[in-house]
Amino acid sequence: MGFISRGFRGKRRDVASSSRVPPGQYVVTDFPVLSAGPTPRVNLDKWTFTIEGEIDEPKRWTWKELIALPSETVTKDIHCVTKWSKLDTIWKGVSVDKLMDGVDTAAEFTTIFSDGGYTTNLPLDDITGNKAWVVYEFDGQPLPPEHGGPVRFLVPHLYFWKSAKWVRGIRLEKEDHPGFWESNGYNMYGDPWREQRYWGD
Amino acid sequence: MTVEERRLDGNAIGGLLREIFTMEMTAAQATCAGCGAINAVGRVIVYVDAPGTVVRCPECESVLMRIVHGRGRYWVDMSGTRSLEFAEG
Incomplete structure (x- = not known):
């Protein structure tokens, strides 16, 4: 009678089953770098963050104005669609609620846009209500390029491709326009708990 | 290693493109829809540490192709490649 070991799987990484880790994800302790292009060189003297689109007048902050706004430090679990999750990551920045203070808009959707041309789309309801931040520190240090x-x-709360690097602004939109990855196979919404990785998930 | 040090040339996607086109593609000539530069696929810039494979023009860095592979399917966006010329197999 053969003995079947269910415990030995060679180098296969554990798929954690904790209530904090969405289906199909595994936990990492390092911080993988994913990039769809070159790292932009950013001149902070000319940097601005803009809210535009379905708004009477665009709102704009310089770097100095942004970091002078009331900040929050939040501890969050992040989930990359390439299947790694990182728990208890610590970020400092400004909540989107603060930036949207007093904004009157008919928009229901947004496009987040970045240096280098990257974009990602999100419902407005998913970036307001204490769910999204514009962050400039990671783990107590300035956010590395x-x-x-x-x-x-x-x-x-969504897959990490929605957390656009080198962000420059939010475009408020009446319709949902697919971003860089969403226009070629990746899910329009990207809820890790429902494994919404690809079109049709 | 920095992102710049980890970027690859088009030979890194020879295998991937062979799966899609079922022939050797690194000698194919890709015309950038952005700047018009023509480069052999083996010479383009490739970023593989991303949710998909991103192929960029070595002259102007605009996106030539985005290739996503998952759930047993491929999604290939070639809107940044105006023309892809290659010899019949």
Whole structure:
């Protein structure tokens, strides 16, 4: 009678089953760098963050104005569609709610846009209500360029491609326009708990 | 290693393109829809540390191709490649 070991799987990484880790994800302790292009060189003297589109007058902040806004430090789990999750990541930045203070808009959707041409689309309801931040520190240090510094978007309840690196603004839109990955196979919404990785998921 | 040090040339996607086109493609000539530069696929810039494979023009860095592979399917966006010329197999 043969003995079948269910425990030995060679180098296969554990797929954690914790309630904090969505289906199909595994936990990493390092911070993988994913990039669809070259790391932009950012001149902070000329950097601005803009809210535009379905708004009477665009709202714009310089770097100095952004970091002078009331900030929050948040601890969040992040989930990359390439299947790694990183728990308890610590970010400092400004909540999108603060930036949207007083904005009157008919928009229901947004496109987040970045230096280098990257875009990603999100429902407005998914970046307001204490769910998204514009962050400039990671783990108590200035956000490094390879992780999207000086400033990246953080919307941790969706797959991390939605948390655009090198972010420059939010375009408010009445319709949902697919972004860089969403226009070629990746899911329009990207909920890790429902494994919405690809079109049709 | 920095992102710049990890970017690859088009030979890195020879295998991927052979799966899609079922022939050797690294000698194919790709015309950039952005700047018009013509380069052999083996010479283009490739980023593989991303949710998909991103192929960029070595002259102007605009996106030539985006290739996503998942759930047993490929999605290939070639809107940044105006023309892809290659010899019959």
